Amino acid sequence: MGKRLAGIFWSLLFLAVPVLGVATFAIAPAYDHWLPKDVSEHGASIDSLFYFILALTGVVFVVTEVLLFWFMWKYDEAKNQGEATYIQGSHTLEVVWTIIPAATLLFLAIYQMNAWADVKMRRPAMSPTVEVVARQFEWRLRYPGRDATLGTADDLFLVNDLHLPIDEDVLVQLKSMDVLHSFFLPNVRIKQDAVPGMKIPVWFKAREAGSYDIVCAELCGWGHYKMKGRVTFEPRAQFEAWLERKYAEQGTTQPPPEAADVATAQ
């Protein structure tokens, strides 16, 4: 009797895995512990892929874990006094459970190729909107300036405070000054490592205005955690106005009145 109780206890413990596992994923969004808000154009396809895989793996997870629980419960020695089933395997089952997963996985892989190509392979033909140079431990930004060409004397230099227009393709030219960094915009579903010695294009289109985080996503030294930047998306007109303000500040020959000798964050 004690042994049977123990068997029940262990089986139920293992049943808790699928139950609590599903519960965790079900409850988390209600507490804002879920995918951050996405303001990009391509983000929807990435998120829907995430959900698709979540559903698929969720089903497999529940089925296999419940089966495990069920077998533990049903085939407890304390419950079965007879002999175990002496069986070496089943050829049919092997074929079935090889072919079906193989087909599913292959389908998954092929299904996603387009989304990847959109984000990483099909670069829009345009000149860079901004150059982002990652450095220990900040994001140095360089806008092309009024002549729309990077590398001329009217370039606009800023740090950490990236502004970009919405509803347009944006091309970021990503470089690193020293070690590996990674340009991660959680709310735009963009991530690209910045490699010293390489100039890597990153493109996306934002659909909604707002201010979001830039996070460094590749260990770059002790200050990796403080490589915080902010990306602000705004309509083209406001973006241009902001650029003008920054030009004025960059070309300042007079300090502004005493208490405000500071470039404002907005």
Place this chain on the structure above:
Amino acid sequence: MTPPPVTTAATPIVEHGHAVGHASAHAPQGGLSHFLSTYVFSKDHKVIGLQFLFSTLLWFLIGGLLALAVRWQVAWPWSDVPVVGKLFAQEGGQMSPEFYTMLFTMHASVMIFLVIIPILAGAFGNFLIPLMIGADDMAFPTLNMLSYWFMWPAFACFGASFFVEGGAASGGWTSYPTLSTNPASSPASGMGQTLWLLGLTFVGVSSMLGSVNYMTTIILMRAPGMTMFRLPMTIWAMFITAILQAFALPVLTAAGFMQLSDRMLGTGFFSPEGNVVNNAIAGAGGGQPLLWQHLFWFYSHPAVYIMILPAMGMVSDILTVFARKPLFGYRPMVYSIAGIAGLGFIVWGHHMFMSGMNPALGITFMVSTMMIALPSAVKTFNWLGTLWGGKIQFTTSMLFALSFVSMFIIGGLSGIFMAATPVDIFIHDTYFIVAHFHYVLFAGTAMGVWAAIYFWFPKMFGRTMNEFWGKVHFFLTFIFLNGTFFTMHILGAVGFPRRLADAYHYETFHHLQPLNAFMTYCAIGMVATQVIFAANFIYSMFWGPVAGRNPWNANTLEWTAPSPPGHGNFDYQPIVHRGPYEYSVPGVEKDHLMQTDPPNAAAATAAAAAH
């Protein structure tokens, strides 16, 4: 086919049949040199296996404590850290950011190179391979002894690196250039990183010596009648792992030398030209940081299979013993292991999807990575099939083996998310990845290791571990590990990045501190629980109840030898007549047949002879 006649070697191989540890069983000889050659520089595979076991369990403790310090900082950044805070008394006990980068680097390096890899191949491979194939020792006992003693320079290098200027390596266990190659880019990129590379080289040498030994032993020294397809899954797993080691390790060693050369000889394999870090002028250039990533992951991806295949094999064996049933689908299981190993060589790029390599490779590696989930799935289904229709005994060992299956399902399924390249754009370098590998390595392999320890402890020490405390250990570990690691999937879904000393100053992650605090409490509980295991282990070694030869009524060869086996392992040369999973054979009174039981001992020989 009739088995070969029993040889005239009715002469026992083992002289005294006593436990290896009993000095009285040996004729008293010159004290120190005898002591050294028996217990220190022993060439007996069992002693070497135990040496590996004790050393790696100690480093497991160290790695776990490093993890606790990491978890503390993540949960309560810039607060007074216990124990570690004494090093930062000036600042009131808060750790410095570079110290944090060292903590997670060394946690991972210690766990991977000084714990998991040596405990699977070094401890269990060494102990079990000759016993399970019916040999009296390894093919190259001296090489075997060297493979253990080459770990000691590695221990020394890693250990010493904590005390050098700049501290132990802090560029991540992946040690990407130019952070790790340029001494100016991080405090520990000086001596600490050099010692790390040297330590890695020694571990590599040790592993390569071991893998040569295992392959040769398994191919050449099997007992008569032990065909390849009568080998237990443990041996198949160890065999294929050894092949993986042999092919993959040289690449890591070469890459390690290239990085050492960059750092000490001023070459520029991995440094681009004109790389200026922290206002220090760089050395030679013309290299590529991505080259290191390719070389490193070419080894490190097979390495993760090296870190799980032996556990899979051992779990397969343990499940059959405590389900009293043959393994479901023996040959598919063998082919799956081979498939995992083979495919394991063509998936390394999935660690580099965001790295800046040609994005077309993101397509090819996605396909191969998706496919490698297949053999693992087949194995999982076969484990379930093994349990179906069984008579399950819920011993401690079985509970750990069952949890391996349960947890591996989670780890394997979470891998599919990151194999999906577009999704990886978001979850790369977040806690989703951390969750995945902790599930496969800790909730998977470590649980498998504990299953193996509880299972083969009687064979190793002649005594059983306490079942009650074993189950307490299992229960608490199971609860706490899921509390710590399952929630990491949620953190990853938010995009919470890895390796950040303080993530809460970002808007996106600001609200995640309570969840991290919960996880840290679970982690503390998990490490504290291991005290129970340590106590059980140490106590049972000396005062546990004496075990017979076959306390679990298992059928593989090691259970015919004494517990513990003496030199030469077996009383008589074993002759193998049947496969490894002859449990609940119909028509046989006993519920199992040993592999050495002669064929006419079973009425149902037809079924048995099918192997």
Place this chain on the structure above:
Amino acid sequence: MNTPFAMLRFTLLLAVVVTAVGCGKTPPASFRLNMVQATKTAAPESGMEKPWATWARERQGQVATILEAMYGTPDDPVALAETGLDLAKLKLAAGPVRSDIVGRKNGLYREHCVHCHGISGDGMGPTAAFLNPYPRDYRPGKFKFKGTWRDARPGREDLTRVLHEGIPGSSMPSFALLPPAQVDALVEYVRYLSMRGETELALYTYAEQELGVDDTLPTTKEFLVDEILTPIVEKWQGAEDARIPIASVPGNVDFTKPGDDPANRESVARGRALFHGDGGCVKCHGVTALGDGQANDYDDWNKVIVEWSKEVTGGLGSTQDDAGRTAWLHAAADVIEGDALRPRTIPPRNLRLGLYRGGRRPVDLYRRLYTGINGAPMPGVGPSGPGGKGSVADAEIWHIVNYIRSLPYEFDGELGADRPMVAKDRF
């Protein structure tokens, strides 16, 4: 003997041993004394009865007590009314990192600054030794990048600007993304640490010059406030009035256009002439402006260590028989070895990189040229004080600024033509 009970006893014993090894809270953070200055100003005198080490420790104890009374501790700051410091802001910045009852962040200094700048603002936090350049040591009260006369203190707006922009080319990050209230609190705390450091220096100087061997430091309000503190506070409060005048920009200068634009050509040529001539720039910055001129000087913070270190080594070479002196010099050598950063020379700036630590706006460059850089060997070309005369006329400085801003683009320079940072292009 395998009862669970026996196991339980064993486990508990093991657990107790394991936990006892690592328990105990770390004591609260405490300020460090400026040991270099403490030993430097503590030369033993003949006829001392006590051993030097004991006497020195007592002196240091007195200084520490006074400082604690005047300034408090890292967890609990004190601000005398005379300092003009805002205690509420200090309390926000001080103490361990925590959120208070209304969810406001506290412990800002520990969260953002301490690991580089140190708990005492001495520029010797745990990370400092690995940084190039070293983090600022606030204690002498010298700051490089400001808009006041060279020897004056920085104004609050100068410090705020540095926090806001960071210092490009160094490890000082930009804190522009912090709420302004937090930036204000940090600025106040920097002033607090600087005043504290200067008070400490003043006490050592007073002790060295005015006190006899057996005297103790006075602790009266008159002494501490009137004689020690007031001169320090006056300098800080005077910073607001010490801003340099900014000359009007000449007509042939247009900073909104590139250097080779016709609008600027004349000005840039004039600037080049001044750079190579009256400005005296090529001596350090080189005729190439790559910073390859004279490069073996030290900044003031490192110079103190270098010169004191020379004296100590020289002193240790002689006097073997004077026990007090020997003890003193050995102690000084230990401090230099273990409690000070290894000195580094300060290279002149490579002007062709387009990287300006004090800011890239024309007015920032004007200020650097006008007063030079306080604490660094960079001299100013403007007058040294109000009503003085510099080596270059005020308005002409704008031409040098124009020239400097054109340098990174000269000959397809570092910033020109969209070069990759290093190595060849991909894609």
